[in-house]
Amino acid sequence: MLSSRTRLIRDMVRIRTVEEVLADYYRDEQEMRTPTHFSIGQEATAVGVCAVTTPRDWVYSGHRSHAPYLAKGGDLEALVAELYGKEAGCSRGRGGSMHVMDQAAGFAGSAAILGEMIAAAVGAGWAFARAGERRVALTYFGEGAADEGVFFESLNFAAVHRVPVVFVCENNQYSISSPLGVRHAPGTSVRGRAEACGVRSLAVDGNDVFGVRDAARDAVEHARDGRGPVLLELATYRWRAHVGPGLDHDHGYRSQEEIESWMAGCPIVRAAGAVRDETPGIDALVESWRAEFRREVHAAVDRAKALPFPDTAGLLSGAYLPAAR
């Protein structure tokens, strides 16, 4: 029986392993024909927050969707099939990496246009409250999405109506290759923007999965109790390129020193270090999990590749209900 802390580490290892293996396939095969944004290095934000949600809470995300989807319990095989464009994909091959959903798990959807799901989550949370349900909507987005007008509009509305929503800002410092310094005035923060809107907010080390979980637990409870929305600004770092499986460390927009220092602060390594006293075998466990999840994702890839593509006769299926066309 794993402790709650080691379970978080296991969940992060699963996401890391899945994404590393998928990135290799993506690069080597060129068969996943969908723009894909990997979360490698950012697993603690996905795992720490989703760990405190119930299956009836809804989680949304932006384009960097796989980690929140998997952390919320989204089906791996359906995700992999989606990346390969198969009919059995979680969006039947219509959505791709940026439009994934698993309703049974409470992963309510990801979107490609920055900031959209901030508003959608406010709407869902508002709907929960209107229906008298003690459910919470959460929405992941990067700090780049906090530059969009819809961020301010949504936070303002959520604060006015005390909507049970938790805004999860994964601040990975870059919008593609644009650093914070060219987008945010000195001395400001996403957290500060939220406060200005009247949204309770908190800045947390986003690579400390236990700290993220504790902050998220308070935030979700706060929202669930009808005390209003909460924003968590979680500082983290993307190891790979903005989009695609590759490294972009030679692209010049961030220094090698900076990259190395963040990679040295790997959320999995840090969490393993933090539990080593209570779980002396943690390193061996991590290794065994890696092997286990490698097998799992390789098997999912094998299955996905063997599955049929959507029938082109169904090209229009879903644009409208059949009766409404």
Added chain:
Amino acid sequence: MRTLTYWQAISEATVQCMERDERIFVAGEGVDDVAGAFGTTKEAFRRFGPSRVVDMPNAENATAGIAVGAAAAGQRPLVVHVRADFMFLAMDALVNMAAKWRYTYGGDKGGVPVVTRGVVGRGWGQGSTHSQSPHATFAHYAGLHVATPATPADAKGMLVQALTGDTPVVLIENRNLYPLVGEVPEEPVPVPFGVGRIARAGTDVTVVAASLMVHEAERAAEQLAERGISVEVVDVRSLRPLDEGIICESVAKTGRLVVADTSWARYGFTAEVAAVVAEHVPHALRAPVRRVSLPDSPAPVSHPLEEAFHPNASSIVSACLDVCGEAGAVLPRLASVSAGFQGPF
């Protein structure tokens, strides 16, 4: 049958649908105020109060996105814009989310039946950004239904259809139609989208029109009848889905087509109707198609400029005479339907 004005019909549809479905709520800027979106949300607010007729912050983009999220979670939002021009601020949520939701997540996880009403404020110097009719803009995108009810009965029936259907809907209402009186069923009977209406039967020329232009076309038809030209007026009622059948059948009969719209010609409703006829019944045409639409400038404010800018019944008369080979004929000018529209708003 008893009669109502166009705005009363919208109000009645709203109230009756809200009585029958507690998931429906109205959201918009000032929908709870004394004007009540030109009267259309007043009774709903009186009956259901601020929890179901919600005054929104000036945040059109988030309001539309919030409506999408609320619809995904089972609510039935009715978003109201008292000036349709503000809907451009909501285009991301309407075009990228609402229209695409059902399809993009696989077609098997439900849709987001958000209903959006936009009122077009043509006339009284509303000018370039308070008088646009964005129906064709929204009708471009698969996944939405877009309707332009021209009569009080359709204003009620199409809103009922929108609030009871499963498709996101944009309803564009011309403010000049609001005082119009007509027979309206007392019960909330839906009017389906994609079924056009012969507003007036005729044999010599077909005028396909949407919204306010249906009435301008009917007035044009009266004047032309005195000259012996029989005009058939087709009210498409909805742009998406579009009743191609009723358009093509009429043109097959008359052999002449005029298309009348409250918006611009390029890439718009008039272009679409002309294309439908060119694709399906090209040999029926005995004369080139004529389009009655806005000239290619933004709307002006000054009264004489505004009068020159907006097409009306007389513009349709001229186009009909042209396709009937009487281009030189001049008939007395008709006053616009909008002549009765008073300010300040």
